[in-house]
Amino acid sequence: MPLKNQSRLYTISDLASEFDITPRTIRFYESEQLLEPESRESHGTRHYGERARVRLKLILRGKRLGFSLAESKSLIELYNADSDNTEQLQRFLELITQHRQQLQRQKQDIAVLEQELDAAEQRVRQAMPGSTAN
Amino acid sequence: MPLKNQSRLYTISDLASEFDITPRTIRFYESEQLLEPESRESHGTRHYGERARVRLKLILRGKRLGFSLAESKSLIELYNADSDNTEQLQRFLELITQHRQQLQRQKQDIAVLEQELDAAEQRVRQAMPGSTAN
DNA sequence: TTGCTCCTCACGTCACGTGAGGTGGC
DNA sequence: TTGCTCCTCACGTCACGTGAGGTGGC
Numbered sequence: 001m002p003l004k005n006q007s008r009l010y011t012i013s014d015l016a017s018e019f020d021i022t023p024r025t026i027r028f029y030e031s032e033q034l035l036e037p038e039s040r041e042s043h044g045t046r047h048y049g050e051r052a053r054v055r056l057k058l059i060l061r062g063k064r065l066g067f068s069l070a071e072s073k074s075l076i077e078l079y080n081a082d083s084d085n086t087e088q089l090q091r092f093l094e095l096i097t098q099h100r101q102q103l104q105r106q107k108q109d110i111a112v113l114e115q116e117l118d119a120a121e122q123r124v125r126q127a128m129p130g131s132t133a134n
Numbered sequence: 135m136p137l138k139n140q141s142r143l144y145t146i147s148d149l150a151s152e153f154d155i156t157p158r159t160i161r162f163y164e165s166e167q168l169l170e171p172e173s174r175e176s177h178g179t180r181h182y183g184e185r186a187r188v189r190l191k192l193i194l195r196g197k198r199l200g201f202s203l204a205e206s207k208s209l210i211e212l213y214n215a216d217s218d219n220t221e222q223l224q225r226f227l228e229l230i231t232q233h234r235q236q237l238q239r240q241k242q243d244i245a246v247l248e249q250e251l252d253a254a255e256q257r258v259r260q261a262m263p264g265s266t267a268n
Numbered sequence: 269t270t271g272c273t274c275c276t277c278a279c280g281t282c283a284c285g286t287g288a289g290g291t292g293g294c
Numbered sequence: 295t296t297g298c299t300c301c302t303c304a305c306g307t308c309a310c311g312t313g314a315g316g317t318g319g320c
Contacts, residue, residue: 013273023274028310043318045274064247065254069309089258096255102198103244103251109195110237117230120213124227147299155284157300162284177292179300203283 009038010048019060026056034059034073066099143172144182153194160190168193168207200240209233 012023029035035055037046048056055076062072078088146157163169169189171180182190189210196206 011274022311024312025310027275032309041274041318043275045318061250063309064243065250089261092258093255096251096258100248100251103247106198106240107244109198110241113195113199114234114237117234121227121230145300158286159284161301166283175292175300177301179292197283 008050010053012037012046012048015048015053015056019056021060029056029059029069032069032073034069034076065096066102067095071095142184144187146171146180146182149182149187149190153190155194163190163193163203166203166207168203168210199237 010018012026015026016023026035030037035052038049038052039047041047058076058079059069059072062075063069067075074088075092078092144152146160149160150157160169164171169186172183172186173181175181192210192213193203193206196209197203201209
Protein backbone atom coordinates (compact mmCIF):
# COMPACT_ATOMS: atom_id res chain seq x y z
CA MET A 1 0.00 0.00 0.00
CA PRO A 2 1.28 3.46 -0.89
CA LEU A 3 2.00 5.71 1.99
CA LYS A 4 -0.07 8.85 2.24
CA ASN A 5 2.88 11.11 2.96
CA GLN A 6 5.20 9.59 0.42
CA SER A 7 6.32 13.15 -0.33
CA ARG A 8 8.75 12.40 -3.12
CA LEU A 9 10.92 15.14 -4.53
CA TYR A 10 10.77 16.56 -8.03
CA THR A 11 13.41 18.25 -10.17
CA ILE A 12 12.57 21.40 -12.05
CA SER A 13 12.23 19.47 -15.30
CA ASP A 14 10.04 16.85 -13.61
CA LEU A 15 7.51 19.56 -12.86
CA ALA A 16 8.06 21.29 -16.18
CA SER A 17 7.28 18.22 -18.22
CA GLU A 18 4.38 17.20 -15.98
CA PHE A 19 2.66 20.54 -16.53
CA ASP A 20 3.95 21.10 -20.06
CA ILE A 21 5.83 24.31 -19.31
CA THR A 22 9.54 25.18 -19.44
CA PRO A 23 11.97 25.26 -16.49
CA ARG A 24 12.38 28.94 -17.24
CA THR A 25 8.72 29.47 -16.41
CA ILE A 26 9.17 27.84 -13.01
CA ARG A 27 12.29 29.91 -12.27
CA PHE A 28 10.34 32.99 -13.28
CA TYR A 29 7.55 32.15 -10.85
CA GLU A 30 10.20 31.76 -8.16
CA SER A 31 11.64 35.20 -8.96
CA GLU A 32 8.10 36.54 -8.62
CA GLN A 33 7.75 34.93 -5.18
CA LEU A 34 5.01 32.55 -6.28
CA LEU A 35 6.96 29.37 -5.71
CA GLU A 36 9.96 27.97 -3.84
CA PRO A 37 11.97 24.77 -3.96
CA GLU A 38 11.94 22.67 -0.81
CA SER A 39 15.72 22.52 -0.90
CA ARG A 40 18.81 23.15 -2.96
CA GLU A 41 21.70 20.87 -3.78
CA SER A 42 25.29 21.99 -3.19
CA HIS A 43 25.59 23.48 -6.64
CA GLY A 44 22.14 25.00 -6.52
CA THR A 45 19.93 22.36 -8.18
CA ARG A 46 16.34 22.81 -7.03
CA HIS A 47 14.29 20.06 -5.37
CA TYR A 48 10.54 20.49 -5.06
CA GLY A 49 8.09 18.79 -2.75
CA GLU A 50 4.39 18.13 -2.96
CA ARG A 51 3.56 21.54 -1.51
CA ALA A 52 5.37 23.37 -4.32
CA ARG A 53 3.79 21.07 -6.87
CA VAL A 54 0.31 21.96 -5.66
CA ARG A 55 1.12 25.66 -5.74
CA LEU A 56 2.34 25.34 -9.31
CA LYS A 57 -0.88 23.56 -10.21
CA LEU A 58 -2.89 26.40 -8.69
CA ILE A 59 -0.87 29.04 -10.50
CA LEU A 60 -1.41 27.33 -13.85
CA ARG A 61 -5.11 26.90 -13.17
CA GLY A 62 -5.27 30.60 -12.34
CA LYS A 63 -3.63 31.34 -15.66
CA ARG A 64 -6.19 29.23 -17.49
CA LEU A 65 -8.89 31.12 -15.65
CA GLY A 66 -7.45 34.37 -16.93
CA PHE A 67 -5.87 35.63 -13.71
CA SER A 68 -2.59 37.52 -13.74
CA LEU A 69 0.28 36.06 -11.73
CA ALA A 70 -0.21 38.75 -9.10
CA GLU A 71 -3.88 37.84 -8.80
CA SER A 72 -3.11 34.14 -8.56
CA LYS A 73 -0.53 34.87 -5.90
CA SER A 74 -2.94 36.68 -3.65
CA LEU A 75 -5.62 34.08 -4.31
CA ILE A 76 -3.29 31.31 -3.20
CA GLU A 77 -2.35 33.31 -0.15
CA LEU A 78 -6.07 33.63 0.49
CA TYR A 79 -6.37 29.86 0.35
CA ASN A 80 -3.49 29.36 2.74
CA ALA A 81 -4.38 32.14 5.10
CA ASP A 82 -7.33 30.75 6.98
CA SER A 83 -8.68 34.24 6.81
CA ASP A 84 -12.33 34.94 7.24
CA ASN A 85 -11.86 37.98 5.06
CA THR A 86 -15.25 38.30 3.45
CA GLU A 87 -14.23 41.31 1.44
CA GLN A 88 -11.47 39.45 -0.38
CA LEU A 89 -13.75 36.51 -1.10
CA GLN A 90 -16.29 38.86 -2.62
CA ARG A 91 -13.65 40.24 -4.95
CA PHE A 92 -12.79 36.72 -5.99
CA LEU A 93 -16.42 36.05 -6.86
CA GLU A 94 -16.53 39.17 -8.98
CA LEU A 95 -13.40 38.11 -10.84
CA ILE A 96 -14.92 34.73 -11.52
CA THR A 97 -18.05 36.36 -12.93
CA GLN A 98 -15.93 38.55 -15.18
CA HIS A 99 -13.98 35.64 -16.55
CA ARG A 100 -17.15 33.67 -17.13
CA GLN A 101 -18.42 36.47 -19.35
CA GLN A 102 -15.14 36.32 -21.24
CA LEU A 103 -15.66 32.64 -21.89
CA GLN A 104 -19.19 33.34 -23.08
CA ARG A 105 -17.86 35.77 -25.66
CA GLN A 106 -15.24 33.27 -26.74
CA LYS A 107 -17.86 30.62 -27.35
CA GLN A 108 -19.85 33.00 -29.52
CA ASP A 109 -16.71 33.93 -31.44
CA ILE A 110 -16.00 30.29 -32.12
CA ALA A 111 -19.52 29.62 -33.37
CA VAL A 112 -19.34 32.58 -35.73
CA LEU A 113 -15.91 31.64 -36.98
CA GLU A 114 -16.97 28.06 -37.64
CA GLN A 115 -19.81 29.25 -39.81
CA GLU A 116 -17.44 31.53 -41.65
CA LEU A 117 -15.00 28.70 -42.14
CA ASP A 118 -17.77 26.55 -43.57
CA ALA A 119 -18.80 29.29 -45.97
CA ALA A 120 -15.20 30.02 -46.92
CA GLU A 121 -14.49 26.39 -47.61
CA GLN A 122 -17.53 26.12 -49.85
CA ARG A 123 -16.55 29.23 -51.75
CA VAL A 124 -13.05 27.94 -52.24
CA ARG A 125 -14.15 24.48 -53.34
CA GLN A 126 -16.53 25.96 -55.88
CA ALA A 127 -13.79 28.27 -57.10
CA MET A 128 -11.46 25.35 -57.60
CA PRO A 129 -11.13 24.27 -61.17
CA GLY A 130 -11.87 20.60 -61.72
CA SER A 131 -13.70 20.49 -58.45
CA THR A 132 -16.17 17.62 -58.12
CA ALA A 133 -17.90 19.34 -55.20
CA ASN A 134 -15.78 17.67 -52.56
CA MET B 135 -34.78 54.09 -45.76
CA PRO B 136 -31.10 53.79 -44.87
CA LEU B 137 -28.73 53.65 -47.76
CA LYS B 138 -26.74 50.49 -48.17
CA ASN B 139 -23.45 52.25 -48.70
CA GLN B 140 -23.89 54.87 -46.05
CA SER B 141 -20.19 54.38 -45.29
CA ARG B 142 -19.94 56.84 -42.44
CA LEU B 143 -16.54 57.69 -40.98
CA TYR B 144 -15.32 56.95 -37.48
CA THR B 145 -12.72 58.64 -35.31
CA ILE B 146 -10.17 56.58 -33.46
CA SER B 147 -12.07 56.97 -30.20
CA ASP B 148 -15.34 56.03 -31.91
CA LEU B 149 -13.86 52.65 -32.73
CA ALA B 150 -12.04 52.41 -29.42
CA SER B 151 -15.20 52.87 -27.37
CA GLU B 152 -17.28 50.66 -29.66
CA PHE B 153 -14.89 47.73 -29.16
CA ASP B 154 -13.86 48.61 -25.63
CA ILE B 155 -10.17 49.11 -26.35
CA THR B 156 -7.90 52.17 -26.16
CA PRO B 157 -6.87 54.42 -29.06
CA ARG B 158 -3.33 53.32 -28.33
CA THR B 159 -4.29 49.75 -29.25
CA ILE B 160 -5.61 50.89 -32.64
CA ARG B 161 -2.47 52.93 -33.30
CA PHE B 162 -0.41 49.90 -32.34
CA TYR B 163 -2.28 47.73 -34.85
CA GLU B 164 -1.59 50.35 -37.48
CA SER B 165 2.13 50.32 -36.67
CA GLU B 166 1.98 46.54 -37.08
CA GLN B 167 0.38 46.91 -40.52
CA LEU B 168 -2.90 45.33 -39.47
CA LEU B 169 -5.08 48.38 -39.97
CA GLU B 170 -5.14 51.72 -41.74
CA PRO B 171 -7.30 54.84 -41.60
CA GLU B 172 -9.26 55.70 -44.73
CA SER B 173 -7.88 59.22 -44.56
CA ARG B 174 -6.05 61.77 -42.42
CA GLU B 175 -7.01 65.31 -41.53
CA SER B 176 -4.56 68.14 -42.06
CA HIS B 177 -3.08 67.78 -38.61
CA GLY B 178 -3.06 64.00 -38.80
CA THR B 179 -6.35 63.00 -37.18
CA ARG B 180 -7.37 59.56 -38.44
CA HIS B 181 -10.70 58.79 -40.09
CA TYR B 182 -11.79 55.19 -40.47
CA GLY B 183 -14.34 53.66 -42.82
CA GLU B 184 -16.41 50.53 -42.68
CA ARG B 185 -13.63 48.42 -44.16
CA ALA B 186 -11.22 49.32 -41.35
CA ARG B 187 -13.95 48.75 -38.81
CA VAL B 188 -14.52 45.20 -40.06
CA ARG B 189 -10.80 44.48 -40.01
CA LEU B 190 -10.59 45.67 -36.41
CA LYS B 191 -13.49 43.41 -35.52
CA LEU B 192 -11.70 40.44 -37.10
CA ILE B 193 -8.45 41.23 -35.29
CA LEU B 194 -10.19 41.39 -31.92
CA ARG B 195 -12.04 38.17 -32.55
CA GLY B 196 -8.75 36.54 -33.46
CA LYS B 197 -7.30 37.77 -30.18
CA ARG B 198 -10.15 36.32 -28.18
CA LEU B 199 -9.61 33.04 -29.98
CA GLY B 200 -5.97 33.07 -28.96
CA PHE B 201 -4.34 34.02 -32.25
CA SER B 202 -1.29 36.27 -32.28
CA LEU B 203 -1.56 39.51 -34.21
CA ALA B 204 0.70 38.07 -36.91
CA GLU B 205 -1.57 35.06 -37.28
CA SER B 206 -4.68 37.19 -37.44
CA LYS B 207 -3.04 39.35 -40.05
CA SER B 208 -2.29 36.51 -42.45
CA LEU B 209 -5.73 35.00 -41.87
CA ILE B 210 -7.40 38.25 -42.84
CA GLU B 211 -5.19 38.55 -45.88
CA LEU B 212 -6.17 35.04 -46.86
CA TYR B 213 -9.84 35.93 -46.54
CA ASN B 214 -9.43 39.03 -48.66
CA ALA B 215 -7.29 37.50 -51.34
CA ASP B 216 -9.79 36.62 -54.06
CA SER B 217 -7.01 34.73 -55.70
CA ASP B 218 -7.78 32.24 -58.43
CA ASN B 219 -4.49 30.64 -57.62
CA THR B 220 -5.25 26.98 -57.07
CA GLU B 221 -2.09 26.51 -55.06
CA GLN B 222 -3.08 29.32 -52.71
CA LEU B 223 -6.58 27.96 -52.42
CA GLN B 224 -5.20 24.59 -51.42
CA ARG B 225 -3.08 26.23 -48.74
CA PHE B 226 -6.17 28.06 -47.59
CA LEU B 227 -8.08 24.81 -47.22
CA GLU B 228 -5.26 23.35 -45.17
CA LEU B 229 -5.21 26.37 -42.91
CA ILE B 230 -8.95 26.15 -42.44
CA THR B 231 -8.64 22.53 -41.41
CA GLN B 232 -5.86 23.42 -38.97
CA HIS B 233 -7.82 26.21 -37.37
CA ARG B 234 -10.91 24.08 -37.15
CA GLN B 235 -8.93 21.57 -35.11
CA GLN B 236 -7.65 24.39 -32.93
CA LEU B 237 -11.20 25.58 -32.35
CA GLN B 238 -12.20 22.05 -31.42
CA ARG B 239 -9.49 21.98 -28.78
CA GLN B 240 -10.49 25.41 -27.55
CA LYS B 241 -14.09 24.34 -27.12
CA GLN B 242 -12.95 21.47 -24.94
CA ASP B 243 -10.75 23.84 -22.94
CA ILE B 244 -13.69 26.14 -22.38
CA ALA B 245 -15.92 23.32 -21.20
CA VAL B 246 -13.26 22.33 -18.66
CA LEU B 247 -12.78 25.94 -17.58
CA GLU B 248 -16.46 26.38 -16.97
CA GLN B 249 -16.50 23.36 -14.72
CA GLU B 250 -13.50 24.72 -12.84
CA LEU B 251 -15.23 28.07 -12.45
CA ASP B 252 -18.31 26.37 -11.08
CA ALA B 253 -16.21 24.41 -8.64
CA ALA B 254 -14.22 27.48 -7.65
CA GLU B 255 -17.32 29.49 -7.02
CA GLN B 256 -18.82 26.74 -4.89
CA ARG B 257 -15.65 26.43 -2.85
CA VAL B 258 -15.59 30.17 -2.24
CA ARG B 259 -19.24 30.37 -1.35
CA GLN B 260 -18.80 27.56 1.15
CA ALA B 261 -15.75 29.29 2.59
CA MET B 262 -17.73 32.43 3.12
CA PRO B 263 -18.81 32.92 6.69
CA GLY B 264 -22.50 33.48 7.12
CA SER B 265 -23.11 31.87 3.79
CA THR B 266 -26.59 30.55 3.31
CA ALA B 267 -25.36 28.28 0.53
CA ASN B 268 -27.04 30.69 -1.83
C1' DT C 269 36.23 12.65 -22.33
C1' DT C 270 31.37 13.01 -23.96
C1' DG C 271 26.63 13.93 -23.06
C1' DC C 272 23.14 15.33 -20.17
C1' DT C 273 20.89 18.41 -16.90
C1' DC C 274 21.40 21.91 -13.93
C1' DC C 275 22.59 26.94 -12.88
C1' DT C 276 22.76 32.39 -13.30
C1' DC C 277 22.82 36.56 -15.81
C1' DA C 278 20.80 39.37 -19.17
C1' DC C 279 18.93 40.89 -23.45
C1' DG C 280 14.76 39.97 -26.56
C1' DT C 281 9.74 39.64 -27.51
C1' DC C 282 4.79 40.41 -27.63
C1' DA C 283 0.91 43.48 -26.95
C1' DC C 284 0.09 47.03 -25.43
C1' DG C 285 0.04 51.06 -20.97
C1' DT C 286 1.43 55.43 -19.73
C1' DG C 287 3.10 59.84 -19.41
C1' DA C 288 5.55 63.92 -21.88
C1' DG C 289 5.02 67.57 -24.85
C1' DG C 290 2.49 69.68 -28.46
C1' DT C 291 -1.41 70.99 -32.08
C1' DG C 292 -6.39 72.14 -33.65
C1' DG C 293 -11.28 73.34 -33.52
C1' DC C 294 -15.66 74.49 -30.82
C1' DT D 295 -8.70 81.59 -22.67
C1' DT D 296 -10.32 76.95 -21.17
C1' DG D 297 -11.43 72.23 -22.17
C1' DC D 298 -11.51 68.57 -25.15
C1' DT D 299 -9.59 65.31 -28.45
C1' DC D 300 -6.14 64.40 -31.43
C1' DC D 301 -1.07 63.50 -32.43
C1' DT D 302 3.99 61.46 -32.03
C1' DC D 303 7.85 59.78 -29.51
C1' DA D 304 9.58 56.78 -26.20
C1' DC D 305 10.20 54.36 -21.92
C1' DG D 306 7.61 50.85 -18.91
C1' DT D 307 5.24 46.38 -18.08
C1' DC D 308 3.89 41.55 -18.06
C1' DA D 309 5.11 36.77 -18.76
C1' DC D 310 8.07 34.59 -20.21
C1' DG D 311 11.86 32.92 -24.59
C1' DT D 312 16.43 32.44 -25.72
C1' DG D 313 21.13 32.23 -25.96
C1' DA D 314 25.81 32.83 -23.37
C1' DG D 315 28.87 30.89 -20.37
C1' DG D 316 29.73 27.73 -16.72
C1' DT D 317 29.31 23.62 -13.12
C1' DG D 318 28.31 18.62 -11.60
C1' DG D 319 27.41 13.65 -11.71
C1' DC D 320 26.75 9.21 -14.40
